[in-house]
Amino acid sequence: MIKRFGNAPFNHANIRLFIAFRVFYNARFYYPVFTILFLDFGLTLEQFTLLNVVWAMTIVLLEVPSGALADLFGRRRLLIATSLLMIAELSLISFAPSTQPEWIFYLFLANRLLSGASEAMGSGADEALAYDTLVAAGQKDLWPKVLDVQLKVQQIGFIVAMTLGALVYDPELLNRIAGWIGFNGELTLRNTMRYPLLLTLGSALVTLVLTLKMTEPPNADQPEQQGFFATAFATTRLIIDSAKWIWHTPFALGIILFTMLFDHIIRMLLTLNSQYYRMIDIPEALFGVIGSSMSVMAYFIPPLAVYAASRFRPVANLSWMSVLMMIGCATFALFIPWYGVLPMALVFVVFMFNMFFGSHYLNQVTPSHMRATVLSFRGLSFNLAYAGISLAYTGAYAWFKQRAPSTLNEAQLERHTFMVTSEQFVWYFVMLLIVLSGVVFIAQRTARHRNNESQSS
Template sequence: MTLREILHVPNVRYFLMFRSSYFARFYYPVFTLLYLDYGLTLSQFAMLNVVWAATIVLAEVPSGAFADTLGRKKLVVLSSIVMFIEIAMIAFVPTGNPTLVFVVFLVNRVLSGLAMALASGADEALAYDTLKEQGQEEVWPRVLQIQLRISSTVGIFVTLIGAAMYDVNFMAHVYQFLGFAAPESTQDIMRIPVYATLFVALIAMYAAFNMREEKKGLPSDSGKLATTIASLKLTLNTGKWVLSTPYVLFILLYYSLFEHTSRMFLTMNSQYYRAIDIPIIYFGFIGAGISLLQIVLAGQSRRLAESMAPKSFILVMGLATMATYFWISLGWSIYGVIPALILIFIIMTMNIFISYHLNKNTESHNRATVLSFKGLMFNLGYGLIGVLYAYYYKLVSERYTEEQIEQHIDFIASLSSFFYYFTFLFVAISILFYVKDRKAPIL
């Protein structure tokens, strides 16, 4: 299929629109700084992310099962609505009461996790099954490549504008041009990226409402209770199938390790950039550079994922990731951006590999449920590393003076934990894989 033909498939077109707008959040370049400016502490920030991951863990697989029984579009639509609500909460919350701010952000994290769980797998399953019905499922890796390029192009504008929105000097010129009093600190402008994200959320809602799916017939005994039981039964059966299918199980284990470790680091990238002495205004340029890198290298990522033998691919990606985390732990000023860019390429390539092989080996009737297990395993890992990192950072920071903490020396010292954590789990999973593979070839 040509690009034009791919975009003429409605579900694929709206899938691309949904994905590119759902994650187009103007506050991502300054994510950690935003939370701190609202009055939250770094430990509260870490725990709120654990709550986010825990919510997804609880909702991920059941939502996938409901997508396979009740209908995938319903969950995608509901996800977009919940997303709009959770962003609106932090856009308009008053900041005078620290307790109220924390409670609102706590609810925000729960709703954000729920929204992610509802959409996870359902939007992808809708698009993939549409191609499969047309006998064109082999073009799915190309759809993922297109999605990467569109999302990355959008990401260039979002990160540049989002970081600029958070730079006091830049916004002072904008305010003066518009005839307003210039802002004095980031607290005066911190809501602007959130307002912009709220607008983009409307685009995600539009895409969700325009996706199409044949109406699902309820079980013969009908009713909500019967449908719920059918959904939970599908969840249980799919869980048993995943655990008894080494090919799928190990793909999910490796995916979770690569994804949740990188996501934890990238969640704190604004703090990392500040620690290696990069001004806020440049955060957007770094984000734009990352998006440009994804656009340029998306094709290479797809070719690597499709052409390399699975065992060799996982080994190469694992060793490259270890080297990258070690480089990050050195905390080099300015040059520390390079390993962050390499990490983005590794994870981008790994995600294409995982999606290609997982969809290829999953039946249509439980595809959304299996993809939800993918999200479940990621978020279990993300919750674990969030708790471990928060505890480790607390221990490390106790060894430094307040002046050193203000210089972020303690934060840089804590980054070595990513290298040790990833290396230990990668070796452990690989040993288990080797033992199982000797008994019967897996990949």
């Protein structure tokens, strides 16, 4: 796979380590059993929801400051901290004492805080380190090839983690396998529910080894030792400067806003997919098969994204992605039995293109000294938008439910409300596309006016 593109970018150890880091950091073996894992540990559904709000808010609060710290003191240091936090978060719950249920909630609370901090610190720092490695070698134009391989390998890792994580969680399956090899022990859910966590803890240990092997790119500024107040001032100054740069650079602002537009809507649709699949008559046993099939499909997207990025202008790519998104959202709302999985596959394809274009275009125009900070602003916008659409969806669902026909029974009411609420996604996308286009247009006019003034003076 690498030979097809030439070995140039992959001769750099940082590039190989970046790809491996992305694979192992995202190889979360507990994802296919995420909700039931928390419940099987004894938590309630309300506690599960609260813990994930804590996780999201931790990322929002730390996203941009951690990016600034990466730019100021080195991306490698932040990535080592990311790996250490991942090890800590998984150790807390992998070895949580089942004999003391009163401690479980607090251990999982600490887990969510550490997990959010780890996600925030790693966001942008790994990408900035890898991209600047190519910049230092005069090979930044090879970044699309790196993304191509990285996304492909990451999808393979995702398939393995999803499949293996679900398998090792099932005590009946593991007992049958143990019987085949002559092991007479009896595994219970109390044993097997920790196996996906332990596998992920193993991945965390690998990420630590990988980050320790990374090096700062030759062109990176050497981190300086500063006191607390000097560090706080420098971090704040870099955040402000990066925010100003984004506003004064309409292309960067547009990339952040439009990739945020696609990202938060598609993530919301993916969050709802299990309920959606039930309503289009797909058996629950096939949910995992559909997810793995989409990951296999995603393996073939990066080469197409490389071609589109080199062949078409960014506005053209935005246009055809918007058309596909509108088709996907509109047909999603039709709830076609069985064939309704196709709109979900379509928006997932858009999601993969969106990931590629966001990284490719934004890294092209971002100065090296603030790259991790700018990428963190992108991550912040994604998480804030997702939180916003989650609240908006909850409010819209309640509003439509109150206005549903009174003749419906409870099951019919839930189905009716879900379908009516789902019809709003396409209109929400179109409305926000128009609004964000207006924002970028104003930013372009302002930048052009500012340039004219500076030239005349």
